[in-house]
Amino acid sequence: MKSIFYWMMLIPFLVFSQDQQTNNEEYLIVGSAIYSAKSDKMKEFSEGMKNHNEQYHAEGAMGVRIFTIMNGENAYDYMAVMGPMPWSALDTPNPNQEAHDQDWENNVVPYLASEEEVTFWRFHNNFSHFPTDFEMSKLRVTVWDIARGNYDEMISKLEKVTKVLKEKSSETPFGIYTNEFSSTKSGQDLSVVYFFDDFAWLGKDQKLKEKFDEVHGSGSFDTFAQEWMEITNGATQELWIYNQSLSGIGPQVTTSTED
Structure with a gap:
């Protein structure tokens, strides 16, 4: 997995307020990536992803959510979502990077069939409604x-x-x-x-x-x-379904785009 994406998975998805975009000079971005598990290693993949997220992505700035894709060419693959954050956040070192990367390489990567579609999206707060x-x-x-x-x-x-x-x-x-x-x-x-x-x-x-x-x-x-x-x-x-069993953090979104 690419090192920049390792870091991005430490950021919670959709935790922001309107002031973050209107008062800061930088706009916010959201990252996404698709994972496909090996057909004969689904149990190992699920256990590895679950344990990894519980250990490294279960709260605060280290939170991450996983969604199961239900249709189309990516059906039954998994979408990891992270952010939003300003681009400058990537300049801040992560003190747990080495342990995080080792756990990912040892307990998740061996059971991946593919990792693809790493995409960075600019969030438009003024057009959105939460x-x-x-x-x-x-x-x-x-x-x-x-x-x-x-x-x-x-x-x-x-x-x-x-x-x-x-x-x-x-x-x-x-x-x-x-x-x-x-x-x-x-x-x-x-x-x-x-x-x-x-x-x-x-x-x-x-x-x-x-x-x-x-x-x-x-x-x-x-x-x-x-x-x-x-x-x-x-x-x-x-259609994406929030996957509680593989996510590090829960479904609650505690902030909004309202004033």
Whole structure:
């Protein structure tokens, strides 16, 4: 595993407040990586990951959460998520690095089939919505491929849609992220993450069109949808389930994006 990612796994996922982004000069980032266990070593992998996280990532700045991916080409792999933090945090040495790395190499790496998709995402606090004190459970993650030269247009459209979500669907937490090192090959430019508790939420009509028209005027959603298709090259969606047994810290998110 890459040494920079070792360090990043010492940072808790989604522990922040609005002031961190508005008052600091640096913006915040979130890191993610996908792990696949060897099919005949699932028990050993689970035990190694569980023990590693309990020992090195169970509290405070050393916390980490693991999610199981439920669909798509990464189905049944594991997503590790960490951050947010400013880039400058990577300049601070970790006093437990050597012991952490040895445990990982000895008790987890031998049971990994692969490690891939290490990605750094910029968190957009002003476009996101985290109510006070909610818990991680299930995530619907949509990653958009934005056509070249359309970043500013994307941002202007995000302003419109997040305004609708905050006003009309305030009960549903969501986060907006952009890839710090996107490429035309990967197509991973924008990530929209919804947090929900029950699978039934997936089967409900969220009535986005109606809500959008209520906020921006009749017919505005159809115009928005057409313009959005013109600046994007498609998207992929995954369902992630918080994995309590492999995570170092619990599901509670104790801060919010509210003032």
